[in-house]
Amino acid sequence: MLPKDKIQRINQLAKKAxxxxxxxxxxxxxxxxxxxxLKQFRSSMRKTIENVRVFDREGEDVTPEKVKKIQERxxxx
Numbered sequence: 001m002l003p004k005d006k007i008q009r010i011n012q013l014a015k016k017a018x019x020x021x022x023x024x025x026x027x028x029x030x031x032x033x034x035x036x037x038l039k040q041f042r043s044s045m046r047k048t049i050e051n052v053r054v055f056d057r058e059g060e061d062v063t064p065e066k067v068k069k070i071q072e073r074x075x076x077x
Contacts, residue, residue, distance in 0.1 A: 002040055006033055051076055 013030040016022060022030060050070050054063045063071075070076075 001044070002037055006036070009033060010037060050074070 010030065010033045013022060013026055013033070016026070017030070050067060052063070052067070053061060053071075056062050
């Protein structure tokens with residue numbers, strides 16, 4: 001997860017962009033921070049999905065084969 005100060009800065013830049021607009025430097029900073037945030041988010045989401053097992057109402061494992069293969073390869077389940 002991104003540090004609080006970086007998330008706060010993303011929010012500050014977003015508010016400023018809506019209110020008055022950003023300078024070129026601020027726009028570049030915002031773009032860089034957003035890219036870093038998305039990279040972290042996607043990594044976290046991927047790890048979560050790769051650790052999930054899905055069961056239907058009857059208790060049958062219906063986890064997608066792609067996820068099962070990843071879990072097998074990483075010896076997660």
